[in-house]
Amino acid sequence: MEELDEYPCLGFAQGEHNSFYFAEEVLSTYQYKRFIRANDRATLLNLMVGLNGYTLCSGILCEDLNGKDYCAVKLKSDERMTIGYISRKDAPLSAIGQKYLEEIGKYKDKSLG
Numbered sequence: 001m002e003e004l005d006e007y008p009c010l011g012f013a014q015g016e017h018n019s020f021y022f023a024e025e026v027l028s029t030y031q032y033k034r035f036i037r038a039n040d041r042a043t044l045l046n047l048m049v050g051l052n053g054y055t056l057c058s059g060i061l062c063e064d065l066n067g068k069d070y071c072a073v074k075l076k077s078d079e080r081m082t083i084g085y086i087s088r089k090d091a092p093l094s095a096i097g098q099k100y101l102e103e104i105g106k107y108k109d110k111s112l113g
Helices: 041-050 093-105
Strands: 011-012 035-038
Touching: 011 041, 011 093
Parallel strands: 011 035
Antiparallel strands: none
16 A cells, blocks of 8 residues: 555545445545545545545456546455445335446456456
């Protein structure tokens, strides 16, 4: 992480009462020298380009949605990120839930891990 210390790390704020276990970034307890938290994704992406910053995320990037100004680079770390979903045991998955699983499945073989 020392190589990144001169660049600002950007994190996505999910509110005051969010759970540590549902953080979008890996290494969320690391003490960064420069850390900026944004509460909307567009601001986070603009700051990443404007400040030459970075974020620690799944590495799943959608060029159609975010453009081509971003790239994913594997972090040298033993940390693992699990992406999943929570549903009610006795309720069918909604149409949007099904679509989420379809879309996330497209990235299964493109993992940086």
